[in-house]
Amino acid sequence: MPPRFQKPFNSPACPVEAALGLIGGKWKGIVLYHLLGGTLRFNVIRRYIPGVTQRMLTAQLRELEADGLIVRVVFAEVPPRVEYSLSAKGRTLEPLIMALRAWGEEHVMPSSDAEVAA
Amino acid sequence: MPPRFQKPFNSPACPVEAALGLIGGKWKGIVLYHLLGGTLRFNVIRRYIPGVTQRMLTAQLRELEADGLIVRVVFAEVPPRVEYSLSAKGRTLEPLIMALRAWGEEHVMPSSDAEVAA
DNA sequence: GCCTATAGTATCGAAAAGGATACTGTGATG
DNA sequence: CATCACAGTATCCTTTTCGATACTATAGGC
Incomplete structure (x- = not known):
């Protein structure tokens, strides 16, 4: 059934966007993903994610922390x-x-070998 | 259009970020959500999402289309x-x-609990 | 005495995202 | 004739994001 909602949403109202707002940061997805495996130190996370700068990683971690x-x-x-x-x-x-x-x-994933083996 | 994979990213290639890259645009979540209910015309979508500009909505729709x-x-x-x-x-x-x-x-969501800043 | 590692800050500037506004063409409406 | 609605473009400009680089303090190793 069509889940259609139309509310004024300039304020806090769209839960999809709200959720995306918390996990949609540039590096948050991967950070969260790695943390699924357990506690990690700053530089360990950093090494897991080549390409992230110290500044960015700090910022993302602080946001995730601020969001609880x-x-x-x-x-x-x-x-x-x-x-x-x-x-x-x-x-x-x-x-x-x-x-x-x-x-x-x-x-x-472009490589087309999507093994969905958990 | 941001480069989705500018580098040989991290080892597991990060499908989480890949997925987020497609649905994480500023308005994509809601657009997609509304389209779950069926076909919609441009201005109907626009009216569902007060706050989005014509330019932005066009851009988001084009990206969603480009991503198939x-x-x-x-x-x-x-x-x-x-x-x-x-x-x-x-x-x-x-x-x-x-x-x-x-x-x-x-x-x-604030879900019935406004929690105004103290 | 110098280098490394840790977990960050500080500062700068480039690039991208996003908003505001104006414009397009045509048929129907007033 | 003037205006509206449609589904956009085009242009300008401000805000935000992001990367690069340099810096902090201190302990241990060489």
């Missing part, structure tokens, strides 16, 4: 250690991220 | 009529969009 999706724990050590992990809310994203990944593999 | 998610049919009439609908590939997004919507409703 990840947790940032700072250890008062030298050299500094900061660990990132998904919050409870962040973990609720798991099926979504996995669905995104499955869809991407099947419908966008 | 929607189909654009022009009728040689006066006044002009152009109809947009989901392609077969676009329809495969339905569960994803619905999941996005459900997650957004549950985890980000």
Whole structure:
């Protein structure tokens, strides 16, 4: 059935956009995806994502934290250690991220060998 | 048009970002969502989304079309009529969009709780 | 004494995104 | 005749995003 909604939405009203607003940042998808595997340190994430700059990664992590999706724990050590992990809310994203990944593999990856093996 | 894969990205190639790249545009989520309900004309979509400009809507629709998610049919009439609908590939997004919507409703919407800044 | 690693900031500037406005052509309406 | 609606373009300009680079502090290694 046609899920048609028409509300004034200049304010907070479209849940699809709202969700996309939280996970749609340039690097958020991959960051979240990697964190699905467990706690990671800053530079580990960075090495997982060649191409992201320190500045960008910091910005994305801070946004994810501000949105309550990840947790940032700072250890008062030298050299500094900061660990990132998904919050409870962040973990609720798991099926979504996995669905995104499955869809991407099947419908966008150019290499056409989309093995949807979990 | 942003280059989707400017580099040999990270090792698993990141299908999550690939998917997000297609549906993560500023208005694509809502456009897709409305099209889930069936074929729509340009101005109908526009009226469903107050806040989008003609220029932006055109751009988003063209990108969706270029990515093969929607189909654009022009009728040689006066006044002009152009109809947009989901392609077969676009329809495969339905569960994803619905999941996005459900997650957004549950985890980000103000949902009866305005929470005005203190 | 210098280099490395850590997890960032600060600053600059290029590039892209996005908004506002004006314009197109034609048939029907007033 | 003037105006409206349609589905856009074209142009200009502001805002935001993003990358590159340089810098911080401190401990340990060489």
